[in-house]
């Protein structure tokens with residue numbers, strides 16, 4: 140049976156001489172595995188549409204155990220991502236997060252939209268990279284059902300001054316009610332408001348806020364620690380991204 144859909148290539152694995160196995164996030168069928176025969180052959184018609192980060196229209200043959208690619212046409216390749224090694228590394232992290240979060244069948248349409256908006260922002264540099272990363276992490280966690288409680292006041296007493304975020308609790312506390320976990324982040328410089336914004340704004344306005352240096356540092360720490368803590372795992376691509384950033388100095 141032939142199926143038409145559109146999807147984002149999250150991962151590609153070479154098989155043999157010219158074939159690829161693709162992990163693709165689609166809006167209609169969730170996350171699927173697709174075999175692309177001959178995609179690595181020189182001059183292949185499906186070459187560009189099946190590369191990593193490509194968003195493409197796909198015609199698939201649905202077999203018993205997997206999909207095989209019949210035709211593919213690229214819609215958006217996010218080509219500028221490839222100009223900067225940091226952007227590519229961050230895009231790879233975005234794709235790894237999307238792959239892990241889309242294990243469940245539900246909610247892939249919003250997750251796909253978030254992924255496409257994030258890759259677009261990284262590709263076109265519409266906002267600072269660390270802002271895009273943090274907003275993506277928080278929003279992705281929320282879409283996966285792990286929305287943190289960030290209402291702008293302490294979860295225990297309601298105090299609104301000197302707030303801290305606990306990644307382990309997924310909530311905001313004042314100094315008095317601060318839990319003992321080591322990853323606690325002081326939400327200075329407007330970071331509490333920024334978290335609130337990211338979790339409640341219109342999807343199209345996700346990267347349309349700005350923070351000063353202190354606030355950005357707090358938001359970045361809170362978002363990354365929260366995603367890692369709520370999923371209970373690290374990411375190979377995130378480790379690589381950090382290694383890349385620290386190698387610059």
Ligand SMILES: [Zn+2]
Pocket residue numbers: 293294295296297298312313314315316
């Ligand atoms: Zn309190």
